[in-house]
Amino acid sequence: MAVELVYETHSISVDNERGIATGWLPGELSERGRRLARALGERRRDDGIACVFTSDLRRAVETVEIAFDGSGVEIRQDARLRECDYGRLNGAPVDELEPRRRFVEESYPGGESYRDCVERMSRFLDEVAAEFDERRVLVIAHSAQRWALRHELEGVPLEELVDAPFEWQEGWEYLLPAAAR
Numbered sequence: 512m513a514v515e516l517v518y519e520t521h522s523i524s525v526d527n528e529r530g531i532a533t534g535w536l537p538g539e540l541s542e543r544g545r546r547l548a549r550a551l552g553e554r555r556r557d558d559g560i561a562c563v564f565t566s567d568l569r570r571a572v573e574t575v576e577i578a579f580d581g582s583g584v585e586i587r588q589d590a591r592l593r594e595c596d597y598g599r600l601n602g603a604p605v606d607e608l609e610p611r612r613r614f615v616e617e618s619y620p621g622g623e624s625y626r627d628c629v630e631r632m633s634r635f636l637d638e639v640a641a642e643f644d645e646r647r648v649l650v651i652a653h654s655a656q657r658w659a660l661r662h663e664l665e666g667v668p669l670e671e672l673v674d675a676p677f678e679w680q681e682g683w684e685y686l687l688p689a690a691a692r
Contacts, residue, residue: 514640514687515647517558518660520679521571522548532608534594534601534622537569544570545577551651552578554681560584561646564639566592571651578651591631594653598622611673625655625669632659636687644689660685 522544526533540548555578565575567588575586595614598621600607608614611625618624639648650656658672664685 512644512689514643514645514689516636516639516660516685516687517555517560517647517649518657518683518685519551519555519649519651519681520657521566521568521574521651521653522551522577524570526570526602530605532597532600532603532605533568533570534597535568536601540570540573540577544574548574548577551681552580552582555579555649556582556584558649559647560649561643562587563649563651564589564592564635565651566590566594566653566656568593568653571653575651589635591635592650592652592656593631595619595625595628595655596622609674612670615669615673625658625673628655629659629662629669632656633663636663640687640689657683 522540524533524538524544525541526538528541551574562585563575563579564587565571567590572588579586596619597603597608598619600619615625618627654677658669661667661672662669
């Protein structure tokens with residue numbers, strides 16, 4: 512018995528295109544991002560999704576609103592799916608966060624660590640596993656949650672994940688064992 516978990520990142524934001532690390536700031540989708548959100552909806556609307564979970568940050572919510580408008584699929588916002596809180600570096604150029612591995616255990620100044628993000632994601636996964644066994648759910652969030660998933664479900668060390676280039680694709684699929692969570 513397991514939950515089929517499909518993970519997608521939010522669509523491209525204005526800040527993504529400008530090289531800005533939005534962090535806990537709301538952000539907004541670019542025109543290209545809105546097109547990609549429509550494409551996400553086209554590929555996932557009839558994918559057997561029982562529920563869509565999204566970060567409560569605006570760029571993720573906007574992605575879901577565009578992708579699933581009028582679909583009737585249940586949508587839940589969850590603050591545990593937020594990007595890493597970069598603290599004073601929210602809204603800074605991406606290069607100022609590098610190398611990210613220094614923030615795996617230590618918090619960003621005024622923010623949180625990547626280990627904190629993993630803990631948030633772990634609590635989220637426990638609840639999803641308990642509620643959605645043998646169903647398919649979609650999670651739309653940020654790079655920190657992608658790394659947390661790989662760390663939690665595949666055992667990849669966070670230090671390897673946070674500084675590796677982020678390779679986008681049309682979703683990642685996981686089996687989340689109900690009994691193991």
